[in-house]
Amino acid sequence: MPELKLDLSFKRADGGNAKISIEDAKPDITEAQxxxxxxxxxxxxxxxxxxxxxxAKSKIELISTDVTEFSVV
Structure with a gap:
C-alpha cells in the first residue's frame, strides 16, 4: 500500500517560503479540505x-510513495 504525504506550501510575510508536511495523510482528503x-x-x-x-497559499501536493522492502541476506 502506498504511503501518502500531504505537503502544504506557503508564502511568508518576510518574502520567504515555508512547507508543512503531514505524514500518513488520509487517502480520501479532498482539494477543498x-x-x-x-x-x-x-x-x-x-x-x-x-x-x-x-x-498566502502557494502549493498543495498529495504525494504517494510505493515502498518495496527486500530481505537482507
Missing amino acids: ANSLMDLIIANNIFTPNGSSLT
Missing part, C-alpha cells in the same frame, strides 16, 4: 517559521 486547512492555518497564525507569519 486541504485548502480549508491552509486557510485555517493562515487565519489563526498557527505557525510562524523563523518568526514570520504565513500570508
Whole structure:
C-alpha cells in the first residue's frame, strides 16, 4: 500500500517560503479540505517559521510513495 504525504506550501510575510508536511495523510482528503486547512492555518497564525507569519497559499501536493522492502541476506 502506498504511503501518502500531504505537503502544504506557503508564502511568508518576510518574502520567504515555508512547507508543512503531514505524514500518513488520509487517502480520501479532498482539494477543498486541504485548502480549508491552509486557510485555517493562515487565519489563526498557527505557525510562524523563523518568526514570520504565513500570508498566502502557494502549493498543495498529495504525494504517494510505493515502498518495496527486500530481505537482507
